[in-house]
Amino acid sequence: MKTEFKTKIQSIIDNKTKPLGSLGVLETIALQLAVIQNTDKPKVDAPFHTVFAGDHGICSQNVNAFPQEVSAQMVGNFLNQGAAINAFCDVQLIAMQVVNMGVKHFDENITHKMLINKPIAKGTEDFSQTQAMTEEQCKKALNIGHKLISLQIKEGANLISLGEMGIGNTTTAAALMAKITDLDVEQCTGMGTGSDAQGIKRKNEVIKQALVLHAEAKTGIEILQCLGGFEIAGMVGAILCCYENNTPVMIDGFIASAAALVAMQMQPESKQNMIFAHCSNENGHKKMLDFMQVTPLLDLGLRLGEGTGAVLAIPIVQSAASFLNNMASFDDAQVSNKDA
Ligand SMILES: Cc1cc2ncn([C@H]3O[C@H](COP(=O)(O)O)[C@@H](O)[C@H]3O)c2cc1C
Numbered sequence: 001m002k003t004e005f006k007t008k009i010q011s012i013i014d015n016k017t018k019p020l021g022s023l024g025v026l027e028t029i030a031l032q033l034a035v036i037q038n039t040d041k042p043k044v045d046a047p048f049h050t051v052f053a054g055d056h057g058i059c060s061q062n063v064n065a066f067p068q069e070v071s072a073q074m075v076g077n078f079l080n081q082g083a084a085i086n087a088f089c090d091v092q093l094i095a096m097q098v099v100n101m102g103v104k105h106f107d108e109n110i111t112h113k114m115l116i117n118k119p120i121a122k123g124t125e126d127f128s129q130t131q132a133m134t135e136e137q138c139k140k141a142l143n144i145g146h147k148l149i150s151l152q153i154k155e156g157a158n159l160i161s162l163g164e165m166g167i168g169n170t171t172t173a174a175a176l177m178a179k180i181t182d183l184d185v186e187q188c189t190g191m192g193t194g195s196d197a198q199g200i201k202r203k204n205e206v207i208k209q210a211l212v213l214h215a216e217a218k219t220g221i222e223i224l225q226c227l228g229g230f231e232i233a234g235m236v237g238a239i240l241c242c243y244e245n246n247t248p249v250m251i252d253g254f255i256a257s258a259a260a261l262v263a264m265q266m267q268p269e270s271k272q273n274m275i276f277a278h279c280s281n282e283n284g285h286k287k288m289l290d291f292m293q294v295t296p297l298l299d300l301g302l303r304l305g306e307g308t309g310a311v312l313a314i315p316i317v318q319s320a321a322s323f324l325n326n327m328a329s330f331d332d333a334q335v336s337n338k339d340a
């Protein structure tokens with residue numbers, strides 16, 4: 001059934017007024033959108049961006065170049081429209097929300113139309129010493145992500161975009177990657193926000209220690225609970241929600257891709273809903289993408305997070321839907337095809 005549908009869409013794509021295959025990756029995306037939404041007229045005209053924010057106990061091991069206070073300060077910056085992600089959403093008039101999943105220094109009395117306050121705890125525990133979250137906290141974080149995105153989809157969003165904020169989370173993402181891919185830890189870690197050689201060495205050491213400590217964790221959710229972060233779990237819940245609701249989801253850089261990797265462990269078919277926006281400059285991201293056997297749309301040398309790459313790639317996805325919806329076929333336009 002799915003193969004038949006795919007063949008039908010591919011033939012619609014092939015009959016557009018262009019040489020066969022000449023829209024390259026956009027053709028792949030158009031087919032993917034049609035399959036996700038189960039229609040030959042996919043719609044991605046209502047994108048919605050969510051930044052999940054959370055703090056990380058692993059920062060007590062000195063793996064972060066910037067102080068942990070920056071997570072809370074950056075949430076404030078998002079609300080004041082001052083971050084890179086605000087500037088990029090602004091260009092395309094994309095609506096966005098920020099979810100406090102457990103930002104240690106954030107004042108929970110702050111209210112704002114863009115802010116969803118759902119703190120699970122004042123950050124996760126140090127995963128080199130104990131489990132990052134309890135089972136209950138992990139499930140709660142997954143549920144929050146799932147529910148919030150489900151609400152957005154109900155309200156009309158048809159393209160979900162995800163980003164994150166959480167000082168220390170390149171270490172968390174690298175730990176998830178090392179555990180799931182079984183690659184050497186050194187292949188998974190990188191400079192993050194500017195760690196030097198010493199800092200990267202510390203990252204490698206704490207992750208190796210954590211892999212021994214959490215050797216028993218096997219399933220996606222166990223790995224997430226032991227090594228993950230609240231904002232990463234929120235993104236995993238969001239991705240699984242997109243899968244269940246036939247909605248495409250833009251995956252950002254290294255950290256969002258770690259959430260995608262966990263989601264694939266939990267529900268392998270969720271991969272079909274993911275669009276990988278870009279290859280981050282963070283060491284490890286390309287290897288993570290290769291492990292998942294996915295090709296990112298852009299390679300702009302970004303290494304920021306927040307969903308910046310995801311939002312930048314949205315017009316490409318919208319253009320893929322637009323050509324499928326709006327281009328004339330050779331017949332419609334009475335243009336002669338190659339073999340006519
Ligand atoms: C000012 C500032 C803005 C950011 N926006 C995203 N990140 C990114 O950097 C952090 C991860 O890097 P690490 O593991 O080295 O701490 C995350 O918060 C990520 O979203 C930022 C980092 C900083 C400093």
Ligand SMILES: O=C(O)c1cccnc1
Pocket residue numbers: 170192193252253254255256280281282285302303304305306
């Ligand atoms: O690629 C990312 O998501 C990234 C890289 C470095 C720091 N923060 C995020």
